[in-house]
Amino acid sequence: MSADRHPLVAFIGATTAAIPPASAAFAEHFPEATLWNVLDDRLITEAVAAGGLTPPLAARMGALVRYAVEAGADGVLLTCSMYGPVAHELGAGGDVPIYASDDAAFDDVVSAGYERVILLSSLPEALRDAEERFALFARERSGAPRVTGVLAADAFAAAASGDTAAVTDALASAVLSAEPADAVLLAQYSLAPAAARLAERLGLPVMAGPPRAAARMRQALLGTRP
Missing domain, CATH: 3.40.50.1860 (Rossmann fold)
Structure with missing residues (x-):
């Protein structure tokens, strides 16, 4: 270059x-x-x-x-x-x-020192894949948090249509129905536009890959x- x-x-x-x-x-x-x-x-x-x-x-x-x-x-x-x-x-x-x-986001999640992190996805296949990849990533690093995968299926169509408010609502509902955590990691780029609104709604750090x-x-x- x-x-x-x-x-x-x-x-x-x-x-x-x-x-x-x-x-x-x-x-x-x-x-x-x-x-x-x-x-x-x-x-x-x-x-x-x-x-x-x-x-x-x-x-x-x-x-x-x-x-x-x-x-x-x-x-x-x-x-x-x-x-x-x-x-x-x-x-x-x-x-x-x-x-x-999300390689860089995985790095940041581990280095931040969180104990419990919600990994959030709108597709079950993407969620399963992200959970497996984070588990492999965490095995090679000390201090990795406990990650809980959470599915927000209603966010998929909303993200595809660009409705950030609806994506935020779907993601927030999914997080609030799960066990408490220290932070949220969005498993898909299509969910990233909702990161700031979701963080404000939940009062938690929300990490997005982009x-x-x-x-x-x-x-x-x-x-x-x-």
């Missing part, structure tokens, strides 16, 4: 609902980046229909990642949490940073945080 141009960061997505929160986070935390959206909007629906990530779907996502890198992307961010394993496989040892959607991913990508590509 030459110093005289803005880094090109490719968002590889499975739903259009993830694009606005990712773009907003990069505008705030990595404004130097040039953003490129690469979308296959069947990846999420087919993963849900299959009950999770399958080898053919992983291969399809992998092809998109390789396409972005070969076309000149300086960094790649997968904005769909269910495809995190693809990012880990392709990003290991490579020159181009390839990040799963801002933390943007800061991490900036650190990787420019060596600094904003």
